[in-house]
Amino acid sequence: MRWMYFLIFIIALKAHAIVIRHDVADKNYLFAAQTDSSTVTFYGIYKGEKIVEGTGTLIADDWIVTAAHVANYLSPGGKVEFKNTSYKIEKVVCHPRWQDKKYPFDIALIKLFTPIKSATIAKLYFADDEAGQTATFLGRGDTGNGIQGITGADGHMRLAENKIIAAEEQWIKFEFDQGEDALPLEGISGPGDSGGPAFVSAQNNLYIVGVSSWQDTEPTKWQEARYGVVENYTRISYFKNWIIETMSGEAFDKDLPSSER
Known part of the structure; x- marks a missing residue:
């Protein structure tokens, strides 16, 4: 396991504000975040x-x-x-x-x-069926889009969504998709959103399934906050x-x- 943890350290960048689709208006992400009270x-x-x-x-x-x-x-x-x-x-x-x-x-x-x-109050998600579910996450750190990467910071809260592609031991994972594979408010975390939640809804309740931890930029040739990066959130059910x-x-x-x- 030591080599895996060393690899994680080398390829990871801290997941920190919400990075959005280049082809969706920023106001949509800002508006969606107005419901947050958690x-x-x-x-x-x-x-x-x-x-x-x-x-x-x-x-x-x-x-x-x-x-x-x-x-x-x-x-x-x-x-x-x-x-x-x-x-x-x-x-x-x-x-x-x-x-x-x-x-x-x-x-x-x-x-x-x-x-x-x-x-x-967000409920803790203890089930092990996170993979395949759509999660929402929030933050007010640096923002940007999948083509340009990080473009700046304005301190405003944004909400994005993404599909959980894997739930493995300590981690739940998301990939920043574009085109037909992207959700309407597809996005990932950016600088300033570390520690933020990944939420899912069940039985009309809000559950936290993960906590923003790090971003694997190997798929994008070490470019942060671009389409194709993989987000890793600490998995609540594991802990x-x-x-x-x-x-x-x-x-x-x-x-x-x-x-x-």
Whole structure:
């Protein structure tokens, strides 16, 4: 397994804002994101300016799931932002087997001092049937399109969709398609969306199936955010026991889709 992890490290770029189709209006992705009430944003300062450093998802009114490589830069007393309101972090828990700058076990939980009562809580997806489903994901980092790659950042939230092509051990995977194979709002993550969610809907509920981790650019000859790249999201179902144990039985919605009942 060591050689595989080394290969992942070499070919991966951090998945960070939403990169869209070149032939679909950006306003469609912006409009679709207006319904979101489950994600938070982590900000940092670069050269005196506020920048997006990552995204997280509320899985309880005071618990957030994100990527470990995002949480690595967070600390108790720091803040996250939900709909223009800041909330203070109580504790940061990265997976104990995660290592800095490496992608296996790229998951973390953030506990808040104050619950966010106005949020829509995402349910945890524990089934193993993710492959073939269409997922949606959100972020407000850098944006661009499949032909030009990254073109800039405006801080606006976008929502894209993609089909899960594989669900293997720790990862769920997406490919950035174009043409007839692309979904109406086909897209992938871009710089600033790390830790953001991949959602699916089941029984009229919103489930989180994955957390944005890294992007394999080998299929595009090392060009980030282009058609053909493969996104890798940390798989929630793989880490279900660690999530439950870390939250120590605190109240959160553990309802399962029908395939897990």
